[in-house]
Amino acid sequence: MQILITCPFWCASLLTKELKRLNLPLIESHPTAVLSEWTWKDIYRINLWSRIANKVYAVMWEESITNFDQLFDFILSLNWNSLFIQTTQFSLHATCKNSQIMSEKSLVSVAHKAILTSLNILEDTKTDPEKSQEVFLFMSGNNLKVCINTSWASLHQRWWRTQTGPAPLKxxxxxxxxxxxxxxxxxxxxxxxxxxxxxxxxxxxxxxxxxxxKHRKFAFQQFKNFDFNIWNEILLDAKNSEYxxxxxxxxxxxxxxxxxxxxxxxxxxxxxxxxxxxxxxxxxxxxxxxxxxxxxxxxxxxxxxxxxxxxxxxxxxxxxxxxxxxxxxxxxxxxxxxxxxxxxxxxxxxxxxxxxxxxxxxxxx
Ligand SMILES: C[S@@+](CC[C@H](N)C(=O)[O-])C[C@H]1O[C@@H](n2cnc3c(N)ncnc32)[C@H](O)[C@@H]1O
Known part of the structure; x- marks a missing residue:
């Protein structure tokens, strides 16, 4: 399966080098994102090690979509309940490029309705960003990728920067x-x-x-399939490779x-x-x-x-x-x-x- 990693504008080449160091292939490169292959272990490693990434998304499903009816039926058919979302709180956003569905706002609105229907939620509750799961709809041409944020908040916000002066650099x-x-x-x-x-x-x-x-919580730690042992191994390897x-x-x-x-x-x-x-x-x-x-x-x-x-x-x-x-x-x-x-x-x-x-x-x- 694929992984979509977002980054600041024009930094995709640096991100590609990071993937290479982690022995991960590059499938596709965009100005603000790259696509690679993943296992859950790779997702843990990229989240921990990337100095350049903004967010790491697991591409869970993909489909060719040309209209809103198709979109609704497809999103409704996905197994939202049993897979990765422990919480029923979620946030949605989307980007479309060269696709027949051109409105990102309508894409989000239709997909949102379909997920609520699939989860059997009658009323939309206010989402708590600490608990909510971010779903990202990435449309390139008519190919829709339904992605789950595995990082949580953007990875550029390092734990150590508790104080900032004027005009800090990301x-x-x-x-x-x-x-x-x-x-x-x-x-x-x-x-x-x-x-x-x-x-x-x-x-x-x-x-x-x-x-x-090395010091933060990631969204993947909340997933039902989170593997605590693999994560601990990765943390230990990281500790041992410090100079x-x-x-x-x-x-x-x-x-x-x-x-x-x-x-x-x-x-x-x-x-x-x-x-x-x-x-x-x-x-x-x-x-x-x-x-x-x-x-x-x-x-x-x-x-x-x-x-x-x-x-x-x-x-x-x-x-x-x-x-x-x-x-x-x-x-x-x-x-x-x-x-x-x-x-x-x-x-x-x-x-x-x-x-x-x-x-x-x-x-x-
Ligand atoms: C754009 S900010 C640097 C932000 C920094 N990269 C960060 O991430 O927080 C520019 C800094 O230059 C400092 N500065 C301005 N004039 C200076 C000077 N003549 N000599 C040394 N520092 C100066 C300011 O106090 C300010 O902290």
Whole structure:
């Protein structure tokens, strides 16, 4: 059977690499999702290990659907009661692409009615997000895949980030840019605008091979067929594959309060011992290392921080540094392309929440 894994825009190639590491095949790739094959064990492993995924869905049923009558009959015929839903509370959403059924709203409404009928629920009760099971209807052409969310809340919300400063980077996007910047774990990494420490903490977790999701509950743990022994084995394997090496990661910020948040977050993730936190203004501070280091950062930009000051000098200095070291910058600063417009840089469009951003990265030599 198939598994559908969603991810931030344009991160599907990184997700595909994660699947490869878990020995899972790629069946199909979309800009915000990939399809693979699954067993329940694989579903547990991807949920635990993916640094890039948003949600992991098990494709339970699929059918060719061209009209709403067909849709109702098909959804009604599925065995909702006995399979995976312990609770009768559920939420539904849908996407359609190039299909005869074009309205996502009507798709959800008809499917909703059919599930209630199938479960013999006369009145729709208010759903509690903690208990409710998410069903996702994925229509590509006239092929309808009925998918069950096995993750619960989006996997980008890491357990350790209890504190955030202004304009935080999504955690899976931070992991994505670290991977895209080809950081070598034995080289120092610095984030001079660390905010709540997202890049520094994700880098430390990555270098120490700590599963991003070892402390949370997943939807699959509520399923009737949940295999506690397999899950415990996977957790134990993850624990045994962690490294305890020290890495040189430096997190700096001009705002002392925000830097305090970064420290708390790193302590939550048990990686504060490999990150140095330094209260410093990038404009006046000196870089610590010789040139063989990685600078990966998300500097302030107007759109999210509403900054009035002229940020041009700050970006010019960043561009000067990046000529000499490695890494990259994620931002939507309007003149970035001018500063990084050379053969030494490549750029990739990404989304931080709903904001379109660019990631400019130094090409390896
Ligand atoms: C976009 S936020 C970084 C958010 C961070 N990536 C996160 O996930 O929380 C930019 C950060 O730059 C800091 N900052 C602004 N000007 C600075 C300067 N001149 N030197 C150092 N840090 C500065 C701000 O305090 C803010 O925390």
């Amino acid at each position: 955690e899976n996007l931070a992991a994505a840019i670290i991977l895209l910047s080809w950081w070598k774990f034995n080289k120092p990494l610095i984030d001079p605008f660390c905010g709540s420490g997202t890049i520094a903490v994700e880098a430390a977790l990555l270098a120490r091979n700590i599963a991003p999701w 305890n090496n020290n890495y040189q990661i430096v997190a700096r910020d001009i705002d002392e309060k925000v830097l305090g948040y970064a420290k708390i977050n790193a302590e939550n993730a048990w990686v504060s011992d490999c990150i140095s936190f330094e209260h410093q203004d990038f404009q006046s501070g000196l870089m610590l290392f010789e040139w063989d280091f990685w600078l990966i950062t998300n500097p302030p930009y107007w759109k999210r921080l509403n900054a009035n000051e002229d940020l041009a000098p700050l970006y010019e200095k960043l561009a000067d540094y990046l000529k000499e070291c490695y890494g990259g910058i994620i931002s939507s600063y309007p003149w970035m392309w001018k500063l990084f417009n050379s053969k030494h840089f490549s750029h990739k469009q990404l989304y931080n929440w709903a904001d379109e951003v660019e990631f400019y990265r130094k090409k390896p030599v």
